[in-house]
Every structure is written in C-alpha cells, then in structure tokens.
Amino acid sequence: xxxxxxxxxxxxxxxxxxxGAAKVKGDFAFTSDLHAENMLWGATLRSPHPxxxxxxxxxxxxxKIAGVECVVTAEDVxxxxxxxxxxxxxxxxxxxxxxxxxxxxxxxxxxxPETCRRALAAIKVEYEVLPVLFxxxxxxxxxxxxxxxxxxxxxxxxxxxxxxxxxxxIIVEGHYVIGMQDQAFLGTESAxxxxxxxxxxxxxxxxxxxxxxxxxxxxxxxxxxxxxxxLVLGGVGGAFGAREDIxxxxxxxxxxxxxxxxxxxxxxxxxxxxxxxxxxxxTVWMRHHATKExxxxxxxxxxxxxxxxxxSTSAAVLINGVTHTQGPYKCPAAVVDGYAxxxxxxxxxxxxxxxxxxxCFAHEGQMxxxxxxxxxxxxxxxxxNAMETGDTLITGQPVESVAPVARLIRETNEIPLPPDLALxxxxxxxxxxxxxxAERKHIKRGIGWGVSIKNIMYSEGFDDYSTAKCTLAxxxxxxxxxxxxxxxxxxxxxxxxxxxxxxxxDAVCDTIDTQIGSxxxxxxxxxxxxxxGAVDGACRLVRERLFExxxxxHNIEPIRFAIExxxxxxxxxTFRMSVVEASQGISISETFEHHHRATEELxxxxxxxxxxxxxxxxxxxxxxxDPDLGLVKVVQIATAQDVGQVxxxxxxxxxxxxxxxxxxxxxxxxxxxxxxxxxxxxxxxDYLLPTALDAPVVVARMVEEYEPQAPxxxxxxxxxxxISVTPAIVAAIRDxxxxxxxxxxxxxxxxxL
Amino acid sequence: xxxxxxxxxxxxxxxxxxxxxWIGESLLYVLRERLGLPxxxxxxxxxxxxxxxxxxxxxxxxxxxxxxxxxxxSEIATVEGLNADGTLTDVQEAxxxxxxxxxxxxxxxxVMAVHHLLDENxxxxxxxxxxxxxxxxxxxxxxxxxxxxxxxxVAVRKGVRS
Numbered sequence: 001x002x003x004x005x006x007x008x009x010x011x012x013x014x015x016x017x018x019x020g021a022a023k024v025k026g027d028f029a030f031t032s033d034l035h036a037e038n039m040l041w042g043a044t045l046r047s048p049h050p051x052x053x054x055x056x057x058x059x060x061x062x063x064k065i066a067g068v069e070c071v072v073t074a075e076d077v078x079x080x081x082x083x084x085x086x087x088x089x090x091x092x093x094x095x096x097x098x099x100x101x102x103x104x105x106x107x108x109x110x111x112x113p114e115t116c117r118r119a120l121a122a123i124k125v126e127y128e129v130l131p132v133l134f135x136x137x138x139x140x141x142x143x144x145x146x147x148x149x150x151x152x153x154x155x156x157x158x159x160x161x162x163x164x165x166x167x168x169x170i171i172v173e174g175h176y177v178i179g180m181q182d183q184a185f186l187g188t189e190s191a192x193x194x195x196x197x198x199x200x201x202x203x204x205x206x207x208x209x210x211x212x213x214x215x216x217x218x219x220x221x222x223x224x225x226x227x228x229x230x231l232v233l234g235g236v237g238g239a240f241g242a243r244e245d246i247x248x249x250x251x252x253x254x255x256x257x258x259x260x261x262x263x264x265x266x267x268x269x270x271x272x273x274x275x276x277x278x279x280x281x282x283t284v285w286m287r288h289h290a291t292k293e294x295x296x297x298x299x300x301x302x303x304x305x306x307x308x309x310x311x312s313t314s315a316a317v318l319i320n321g322v323t324h325t326q327g328p329y330k331c332p333a334a335v336v337d338g339y340a341x342x343x344x345x346x347x348x349x350x351x352x353x354x355x356x357x358x359x360c361f362a363h364e365g366q367m368x369x370x371x372x373x374x375x376x377x378x379x380x381x382x383x384x385n386a387m388e389t390g391d392t393l394i395t396g397q398p399v400e401s402v403a404p405v406a407r408l409i410r411e412t413n414e415i416p417l418p419p420d421l422a423l424x425x426x427x428x429x430x431x432x433x434x435x436x437x438a439e440r441k442h443i444k445r446g447i448g449w450g451v452s453i454k455n456i457m458y459s460e461g462f463d464d465y466s467t468a469k470c471t472l473a474x475x476x477x478x479x480x481x482x483x484x485x486x487x488x489x490x491x492x493x494x495x496x497x498x499x500x501x502x503x504x505x506d507a508v509c510d511t512i513d514t515q516i517g518s519x520x521x522x523x524x525x526x527x528x529x530x531x532x533g534a535v536d537g538a539c540r541l542v543r544e545r546l547f548e549x550x551x552x553x554h555n556i557e558p559i560r561f562a563i564e565x566x567x568x569x570x571x572x573x574t575f576r577m578s579v580v581e582a583s584q585g586i587s588i589s590e591t592f593e594h595h596h597r598a599t600e601e602l603x604x605x606x607x608x609x610x611x612x613x614x615x616x617x618x619x620x621x622x623x624x625x626d627p628d629l630g631l632v633k634v635v636q637i638a639t640a641q642d643v644g645q646v647x648x649x650x651x652x653x654x655x656x657x658x659x660x661x662x663x664x665x666x667x668x669x670x671x672x673x674x675x676x677x678x679x680x681x682x683x684x685x686d687y688l689l690p691t692a693l694d695a696p697v698v699v700a701r702m703v704e705e706y707e708p709q710a711p712x713x714x715x716x717x718x719x720x721x722x723i724s725v726t727p728a729i730v731a732a733i734r735d736x737x738x739x740x741x742x743x744x745x746x747x748x749x750x751x752x753l
Numbered sequence: 754x755x756x757x758x759x760x761x762x763x764x765x766x767x768x769x770x771x772x773x774x775w776i777g778e779s780l781l782y783v784l785r786e787r788l789g790l791p792x793x794x795x796x797x798x799x800x801x802x803x804x805x806x807x808x809x810x811x812x813x814x815x816x817x818x819x820x821x822x823x824x825x826x827s828e829i830a831t832v833e834g835l836n837a838d839g840t841l842t843d844v845q846e847a848x849x850x851x852x853x854x855x856x857x858x859x860x861x862x863x864v865m866a867v868h869h870l871l872d873e874n875x876x877x878x879x880x881x882x883x884x885x886x887x888x889x890x891x892x893x894x895x896x897x898x899x900x901x902x903x904x905x906x907v908a909v910r911k912g913v914r915s
Contacts, residue, residue, distance in 0.1 A: 014852070016849055016850060016852075017849065017854055019854075019857065020848070020849035020854050020857075021841060021845075021849060023854045023857030023860050023861075024841060024845035024846075024848045024849055024854060024857075024860055024861070024864055025792070025832065025833075025835070025836050025841070025845065025861075026791070026792020026793065026831070026832035026833055026860075026861040027792070028857055029791075030794070030857075030858060032794075032795070033785070033791040035786075035789075035791075112775065113782075114775055114777070184892055185856070185858075185892055186794070186796040186802065186804060186856065186858040186859050186890065186891075186892050187794070187796065187856065187858040188796065235857075236856060237794075237796075237856050237857070237858030238855075238856040238858060238892050238893055239856075240892070268798055269796065269797045269798055269799070270798075426880055428880045428883070428884060429880065434884070486856060487855035487856025487857065487893050488855070489855070650851075650852040650898075651852065653852065653897070653898070654852050654855055654893070654894055654895075654897075654898055657894060657895035657896070657897035657898065658855065658892075658893045658894050658895040659895070660895055661894075661895030661896065662892075662895075683797070683799060683801075684796075684797040684799060684801035684802055684890070685799050685801055689890050689892065690895075691886075691887040691888075691889075691890060692882070692883045692884075692886040692887045692889070692896045692899070692900075693883045693884060693887040695883070695895055695896040695897065695900075698895065698897055
C-alpha cells in the first residue's frame, strides 16, 4: 500500500512562481537593482529633431566636467556601425544624419546620474534640420527622397488567392486606423556591463527577450568574438515586445570597455519612450464580398504599416498583418496589398500581437458591417463564417492546428451578461470615474464582439529553435536554458515539466545566460511550445538514461520502465523504486534542441505555408458610454480562448487578464501622439495606462483541445488575449452610440463630436 | 556632485547617515543607491505608477517625488521593513499564492499600498480597493489576481477575528 503522496507541482497544477517570494519582498534583483564596486553610470544623448544632418559634434566641454570618465560617439564604435534584427540598418550612434526624434548621438559615463546629465548638456551638436517624412503614404513610391540608403519602402507584399474575379452580392468597405501603442513595461531598459580585466571581453547583465540575438549584434558592433560577450539575464520588469531590439546594450558595453570599469545604464520613463520600438500605427482598408446570406466570398485589402526610421521587425509585422486579413473565417479569394514603410517617425517593431492586432481591428469592424448588410447579428455572422481545422488560408496554407472557432464564440456567448448599471451607481463605476463628470441618466450601454486568429512561433522559413539542458543528480533536477523570463512564468513551467517527466519534486532553474545554445526570443507566444519542448526533450533523454542505469543494475529491460508519480516502475513486473533513490550518487545530463516544423517563404502572390501554428480566441465586451462627454467605462469582458492543454491554470489566467488590459488600453486610452515626427506625450502622465479602476470584470473560459503538433499539447497563450478584445470594445462603443468609429484608440472627440 | 554635509534618515527603525550626497536626490534614489535598499522601484519619476511607494510618517507616498533631505525628521518605512522576522506578511503571501505577481516590478509598491489600505480599512468594498490601488500601475496582470489577493487577505483576517 502506498502512502499518501505529497503534492508535486507537475503539469496541470497551479504551481507557484519560484521567484514569487523574492519579488513580494523587494529582494528580486531586477537589472536596475544591480550594483558593482567602482561602478559608473552611463547616459545617452539623443537627437531633438526627427530628421537632421549632423554638421558637427563637440564633446570637449563634456570631457572637462569633473566625474566624467568617457564620452563616445559613432567615431568610437570599433566594429559594425549599425545593428538590427532583420536588417542591420540602425546606427549605434547617428553619424551624419538623425532620422527620428530621440535617436542616440553620443553616450557618456560618469560618477553620478546628475554628472551624466550635465555632461550630455555640455555636448554641442550642430544640426541642419531636414524636411520630415511623417506621412507613411508619401514613403510609398517616389514622392519623398530616400531618408535612408535602404530606401523608404521596407517591404511590400501582395496576396492573390482564389478566383479574384468573383464579386459579392453584399459588399462592405471600411477604412481603419490603429494608433501607436507603447509596451510600457514597468522596468525601463537597463544593463550593467563589467569589462574583463584584459579588456578583451565583457560580461553584460541585461533585461532582454533574446540573449543570443543581443550577443550576435553586440559582437558585430564591438568587433569582438561572440564568446567574449557573456550575457546574463538580469531581472526583467516586463517586455511585451519592446526588448527584442537592441537599445542600450552596445552603448553600455562600449563605455565599460573604454573605461575599464563597470558601467550601468538605465533609462528613465521619458527616455524609455524614445529607447524602444512601439506597436506600428497602421491604416487598413478592407472590402468584404459576401453572398446575400453573409458568407464571405472574397476580401480585398490594403495595409500600410508605419515602421518609423529603422526597419526593426517591420517586414515580419507586415507579413503577419496581411496573412491574417481574413481573421478566423473561411475566405476562398483575396487580393491584398501590404506596405511597411520607413518614415521619420519613431521606429516601430514588436509588440504583443505583432501585426495581427492591426489586421484584427479591421476584419472585426468588417464583420459587424457584414452582419448589418446581411441582416444578421454579430454572433451569427461569425458562426456562419467560422474557420475550422482543414480550411485553407488565403496564403494557400492549410490550417492544421486545432481551430475551435465556433465553439469559442458559443462558449463566450454562454457567459452571463453583467447586471445593468444601477440607477444609483457609485460615481467610480461611471465612465470618467472619480472626475464625477458623467451623469447616470446620460449613459448608454453597448455590446461588441471580436474574434481572432494568431500565428504562433516565427514564420517564413525561420528556424527559431530552443535549447535546454537537464541534469539529474541525487534526486534533484537542474534545468539550464537561455529562455528569457520576462514575467510570463517560464521559470514556473520548466520545473513543472521536469517533475512530470522525471518524477522528481526538487527541480530548479539555473542562471539564464549565454552559456548554452539559443532559446530564441520570448515572443510570438512561442516559449511554452519551443523552450517547453526543449526542456521536455532534455528531461526525456535523461529519463531514458536513468532507465538504462537502473535496468542494468536490476537486470530489467529499460523499455519496461515507466515513471509513475515519483517512482520508476516495471510495467510488467513488481519492481518499484523512487526516482530520488534511483538517482543517488549519479549525475545524468542531456541537452536537447527543439525545432518546430519547417515553414516556407511567401511567393510573389503571397502563397506559401509560412506559419507554424495558430491559436484562436473570442471576446465579448460590454461598455458604458457617456455620448455627450465621450467617456467610456469597460464593464465586462467575456472570453473563451483556445489554449490546447492547460499546463498551469493560474499562470494562464494571469496571461489572459493581463492581455485583456493591454487590449483595453489600445481600445480607449493608449496612444503615443506623434506630430510631424515629434513625440508629444512621452510620460506616464500623458500616456495613459489602464489602472485598477479601469480594469473590467473578466470572465474567462479556457477551451481545452489538445494540440497534437505541440510538444506538450499546449498552444502559446500570451498574445491572443490582447488581440480581439480591442475591436470588441470599439464595437461595443459603436453599439452604444450608433456611430461608426473607424479608429483605435477611441478618443472622447471620436464619440462626442 | 557632493557637499561635505550629511543628514540622517530613519528607515525601518534604523538611522542611516547619508553623506556626500547631492541635495537634489530623491528619497527613492537615496534608498536605492546610497542605503542599499533597492526594494522600492522607479518606473515613472512622476508619481504616476506607485512602484516606489513607501510610508513617510505613516502616509503612503511616491518616494520619487520626495526629496530625501526633506524626510530627515520622519519615520520612513520601505518594503524591506515588512519582513524583519524573515517571514512573508499575509499580503505578500497572498500575492504569491493568488498569482498577483508576474514580472514583479510593481509588486513591492503594490504590497505597500495594500498593507496601507487594509490598515486603514479592514473590510474595503470592491470600489474602495480599486480606488486605493489606482495609483499603482501593473502592466502584466490586468489587476484581476491582485484583487483576488486583497480579497483573500480580507477574508483570512476576518476569519481570524471571528
């Protein structure tokens, strides 16, 4: 008779964060908390102009300030002068020309942040201001001279699919505008670089999403072999896409190498708005053709993504946008033109949802228009067109992923609506909140829908593999990987996997650094699938070796063994032994690389199996609106999300609720306002983020349908929650006031004027 | 950047001498960079996000907005002072078990804000909780699990009392 087992935090349980206690105590070391003996502070001088020629840079006065140890400009970059994720087009420091407001021009290292500020003020840069290319439409074609040697068009992609001559009995059309959203992670950019004593290498603690990509780009710019740049993940205060590109990595390491002293750089909030890429603002035109019953027969569309001054991931964002034109609906024919362009606006790149947010805002607006034209409600039109596994996308790619779109819509619809707003509602529950400006009797309620499809993992032939090493010794598992933990909880999940596969209780994560192969980026909802697959694979290899070891000792064929709870059991005999006992005195280590299936590039007609897999979600929003004042309160979000297998219910709910809040932000408040290339609101006073009072009631259902392609049966869950909630909220506002609002975020003037 | 003056801050019951500091330094900077107390976080420098919440004479304030030198006569309490005995407070424990922590950058400030709320109001309404925490921005969680953590503490404290 076996004793009652203590609960082990295996897959499927709400295992708690291993870093939770440290984080609630303030003990967890974020990168910005690091301190080194003899440390200097670094700071960056940035361009005040969106487009200007640099006539001269005079750093002599800065050098003379007591406490200043180093001033560097483009002249001091020892290697490649540029970096970039897809194309290396962004200068480490601007040399001849600045192309956006806030572009780095120089950096200093000094004894105190205040000394740094004085040193930056003492650097004299003479600029000749140039005409600003701020209209993305002017970047297409020859209307504006190239602002970069690589030209103003970053990428163009066309999709032509099916019988494009067909026309619908119903045709609906819309022009949609999506504003520039900021990731607004709370822990601003930060790094600490410690030079090697011989000056030939550097150790860099950095808050990043992808250690090995940073290492590669830094090595080129610093003219050092990659192994001489040892990156360690410093504590990361959120990411959401904004830490995929290089920000201060090269600057910090360069200052450390030049001064032979540790250097720490940390952006303030205003600098952070200039220091990382944002979500692409976009304009999307769509024309849907349907039968008179409302079945889609063709979609025409045109996308323009404003990538700002440098390419970053614009080319991939564009592909995500155009390939998700149809949304989670069947569509036999399409003609789509997409452009990602270069302007003198702030550079844009990765943010949670990555191009699909923009496509979804447009296709969901179209579905509501189609519903009206076909005489259907928003639910029926979506059910009528709902995509299923086996359908063909407008890229010609078959949807092999589990695609429970109709079920998601039905389950969301089953969630009870919230009660009506009470006649004597507290003012904090009214749109506008404690401003006490809205009057209860003016308020109108609206309901709106949004449903989305999101590709997960990287696309277009890129092999974004992940590596993990598992070591079992004396009953304890240690896991090593370079997977960036940015708050999402991979450090919780990885030990859960080890406990499930190996039957251990004691499983810990080693330091996350570049002393193992790449894990790829913590983005594209990919780490549970990719790094989860790598940890699972490494643990399985260790299990095989453990079975061989125990089999040899006890003369049992290893193939007969299985792990049952915390024991090795002979499935056809009576032998049982705890894993802890079986692994005493031995150490087994195995490394595994997980690769997803190969994908293809798109051809000139946008055809090809370019994506790995897809995840789906449905959202229903209920809002209260004051139509006279243009104020909105999001009351409730109901959602059903396609998650594959649930691996940690608590972590999953956190991703769902957090993503919804970010989507709410894009719907009603978050926008970086850029006027002729100038950012007007780079602060948390002027860039509004959802607070506790803005948080709606979230009622979430997780739709569990095992995904056979995924190593753990689980789909990535990070991005879907923030995608279709935005159009759902905007649809609810339209429903409340009976007005077509074609843009997000919805501003008061969009409602009341 | 320094003067030869020094001043004394009383933090978590202990007096700390701050010497050779620039007089313009914020309480947040001095706590983090001079006194080795990095638990309070800086994320906006404008008093908008609450990550740097500490108590000055019992009032919850954004330490980024307080000049350190102006707090010489005050009792300052930081997140580090909550765990003098090494164990988690009920609020900290609930943040961990209810999933209120993701990246954790806002967490110390929120823990301070929740303790402050519950010290003043042992059974806050849902709206009172939301209002009390609306000065603390969390970008990861959407606040749902933070509310759950508060609810749990309130329920447990009530259970203990009854």
